[in-house]
Amino acid sequence: MGAHFAEKTPAWRPATVEKARSVLEGDFLRFLPGGLILAEQVVGYVLDLRARKTRRGAPLAPATIHSRLGTVRRLLQWAVASGRLLQDLSGPIVLKKLHTLPRTLSPEEVDALIEKGARDARERAALELLYGTGLRASELVRLVPDDLDLAERLLYVRQGKGGKDRIVPFGARLRAALLAYLRERERRPGPLFFTLRGDPMTRTALAGLVSQAGKRAGLKRPASPHRLRHSYATHLLQNGADVRHIQLLLGHASLGSTQVYLGVEASDLRRTIERSHPRERGAGD
Secondary structure: OHHHHHOOOOOOOOHHHHHHHHHHHHHHHHHHHHOOOHHHHHHHHHHHHHOOOOOOOOEEHHHHHHHHHHHHHHHHHHHHHHHOOOOOOOOOOOOOOOOOOOOOOOHHHHHHHHHHHHHOOHHHHHHHHHHHOOOOHHHHHOOOOHEOOOOEEEEEEEEOOHHHHHEEEEOHHHHHHHHHHHHHOOOOOOOOOOOOOOOOOHHHHHHHHHHHHHHHOOOOOOOOHHHHHHHHHHHHHOOOOHHHHHHHHHHHOOOHHHHHHHOOOHHHHHHHHHHHHHOOOOOOO
């Protein structure tokens, strides 16, 4: 049942489907003797999960518990809707609202990461792009040169999370880094970024690039693409950017559909970057 549920959820990405299958088949359904789902067993699973420890003896992270219980609750609700269960047994699964703050780097740490950690124009462009646009790693590795409009300083993100497209303006400093990289980049079809071996950049390779740059820069905290994304949003907010603008820039809502209700234009977003981004203020054209 768990595998069928995961595969029949079209809005989920392949990685999310695999994660759901792992939680359901490798954890929840194994907890149920005989494969029957009863109310007391759901309660038992919730209590067991909240009492579990990691291999080091620490409690499971709240985010891990929240994610697993959310997957199980969706399974139970789907089972009722599809006629596989006669009663909704998801009532005992109460998801506590998480208030954990995203982990970020300081503007000074980001400066060190880029200025001291990048070994060449390719690495500098990748680091500047992650911090200068808040892209997800999966979005960056799918970029092609035609997604860049350097004249207007716009980045076209196609098929982002949820299959949504969006436009992300960026600043003059990032434009300069991209121009320097494109002058050195071998002219060939394919993605914007390749690995040193000449293969298309992957999320794993990108994570390694950022992590190694952080070590070379002497950062005490680990650097990652996702941490740069959080840093981008946090630093914009700290410098006065409008939350509605940040939501659009991050792709939490479609630019095309949201600006109808908010009246936000691409030029407004570009000014937000120039005014609020730590590495772009005063950079000029």
